[in-house]
Amino acid sequence: MIFAAHVRLQSRTNRPACGKDAPLTLSLETSREIPTLSRPRRAPPKTAETGPPPLDGRLAKTVIESLEDAKAEDIVSIDLSGKTTIADVMIIASGRSNIHVGAIAERVSRACREAGFPQPKVEGEPLNDWVLLDAGDAIVHIFRPEIRQFYNLEKMWSADRPGEARRG
Secondary structure (H helix, E strand, O other): EEEEEEEEEEEEOOOOOOOOOEEEEEEEEEEEEEEEOOOOOOOOOOOOOOOOOOOHHOOOHHHHHHHHHHOEEEEEEOOOOOOOOOOOEEEHHHEEOOHHHHHHHHHHHHHHHOOOOOOOEOOOOOOOOOOEOOOOOEEEEEEEEEHHHHOOEEEEEOOOOOOOOEEE
């Protein structure tokens, strides 16, 4: 139960305070119970049994097309359904330089906005060695090749499993 508490400052003489040094009293009034609002429940993540695979989704297609348009290299899509609840798909790509990685990230962000999706949250700028875009149901990692080889996210998330597509 949540109760509302109202604090009232009053002048001791019950008239408006005339200056900053007028004496004040503090009184606490508790009143009615405030109903708690419940949040709407979030739908469970889509799995292969309840819906189409994430790579058939409009967001994943938009991201992959924008990566291809920006000349990203070694584009890998990893299906995350059943592995984690943070997203349905992880897309990993490489850029040739820091400037190319930044340009790819900007292109993907713009493509998501233009397709009607919320603007992805971007981390890793201005260095652009590794830029992460959180687009909700899709997480996009854009690396410089040597950084990508060092972290090897494909191996960590088991990119060689069946049902995952490799493009490049």
